[in-house]
Amino acid sequence: MSATLQQIPDGGVTSPNGFHAGTAQAGIKDGLLEKKDVALLYSEVPAAVAAVYTTNLVKAAPLVVTKESLATGRCQAVVVNSGNANACTGTQGAADAAEMQALAAESLGVAKDLVAVASTGVIGVTLPMDRVKKGILTAAETLTATGSDFAEAIMTTDLVKKQAAVTIDIGGTVVTVGGVAKGSGMIHPNMATMLAFITTDAAVEQSALQQALCEITSRTFNRITVDGDTSTNDMALLLANGLAGNDPLREHHPDWPVFVQAVESVALHLAKTMARDGEGATRLIEVTVTGALHEADAEKAAKAVVGSSLVKTAVFGADANWGRVMMALGRSGAQVDATKVDIWIGGVQVAERGLGLPFDEMAAKRELEQDPVVIRANLNIGEGAVTAYGCDLTYEYVKINGSYRT
CATH class of the missing domain: 3.10.20.340 (ArgJ beta chain, C-terminal domain)
Structure with a gap:
């Protein structure tokens, strides 16, 4: 089934109903306030969530925390920092990732196990938690439904923001899918090869959502490469908060292929943008x-x-x-x-x-x-x-x- 997708100009991760984002300049890398480097993504209600993670056997602390929390299949917020991967940082790194989760949860007024944590940047350096804490508090105070700065805050060596959004008709209800990603180096098609966050206001059964993300990842994020390396921090999350008010989608729903097509179009745009923005790339x-x-x-x-x-x-x-x-x-x-x-x-x-x-x-x-x-x-x-x-x-x-x- 082919459907008519409507692109949203300058759309992104907060385009779907009920999603908000906030950012901050925390100076995580060397204390330099050159760019935004802390970001929060927040849904007004808990969302069904699907996730895929790096296949690298060396996994950063945020991935461990996130994987444990999202085992429930629900998520309401994501906290991200750039400039430091919090990978290969031992027990201190694990404690710092858990503290990021707890602080974001408290700042947003949500349960701790509904918060995913992601980090990207230099491996083997502990987080400057005093700066991270201030950044999370600031980001929570600046939540907006036009959160395009989120795309900037998660960038490392990326040269361009990577975001997209589309609308689709599901049984007479307008549903929106938005997404954002970062990735420029250490990119290889071996799941998931970057940080990517895709949101939708569609109501979707969680098990079907997970199956869809796995299949879409294999056709999009897993078919790009920059340099043959798969990071310690890679993850892709797909959140569906149901605020569009459609009848819940599942695999055998007549509009299921339409929804999958919409998510895949956003994922493919993000994947191609990452490949085009490979470190030093010209084409x-x-x-x-x-x-x-x-x-x-x-x-x-x-x-x-x-x-x-x-x-x-x-x-x-x-x-x-x-x-x-x-x-x-x-x-x-x-x-x-x-x-x-x-x-x-x-x-x-x-x-x-x-x-x-x-x-x-x-x-x-x-x-x-x-x-x-x-x-x-x-x-x-x-x-x-x-x-x-x-x-x-x-x-x-x-x-x-x-x-x-x-």
Whole structure:
């Protein structure tokens, strides 16, 4: 089922009914008041919540606290700080994450186990809790339903805010879905590869909400990559507070596909924006693999190409070195018969049945200078098709990460 989605200009995480956000400049990183770095997201009523977390075995303290609290399937607030990941900080880090949760709960007048905690930034440094406390109190005093500053407050090396919102008709009721994310480096498609918070005023059964987020994550956040690294702090939350007043949605509801489409459109926008804003990046790369044995193989192949450092540097240099695409396909783990593979760079076909074609180098170079850069590969052995997203690899990436702590 396809539905008409209405984009909300400058919409974000507070676009759905009943959601508010507040921010503060706390100087968490080195005491510098350069940007907002503490944020609160608040729902007027407890919301059903779905969550997905990093697969990294080294998990930051906020993830542990959040996972335990959200086991009830309900959430009413999220407290976030940037500039410090509160990861690899031992018992002190655990105590600090719990204190952030308790302070946010008290400031907002909600139960502690209804508050999720998230942190992002430098690993291995304890939080300056005196600054964090002041930031949370200030953020609670500045709650607004036009909380676009939330997107700024959760940024680290991000260059642009990442937010989106749409409306959809559910049984004659207008439902809104909004979202915000941060992510620029340490991004790889292995769940969830960033911090992302998606909100909706739809009434949704919690188990169905969780299933939807898992499936949507696999098709969006798990199909982007910047640098091949999966963080210690990654999470994605989907909150549904029901204030739109629709009949509760569940998997077999006739409008369920419409709702999933709306959430997926927001998630995909956030995912693509993260890939485009990769540290030091100049161009988004879209890799589409078709003709794979099945979808799982198409996903392996597309991710391998878009994540290849050699493909990424070739895009940066606008070098139509299609052999790097073939190399990545071959080591992807997907079934590949080199004698059947066709490859295009934009509209220029550069290989057919595994062999190079004579092509216009300047035309291919122009395609590689576009944004986004589109690479297509047809494996010609099945019906599987997937698109994955990434960015080029530049000198600036090395510069940013060579001095990340300083």
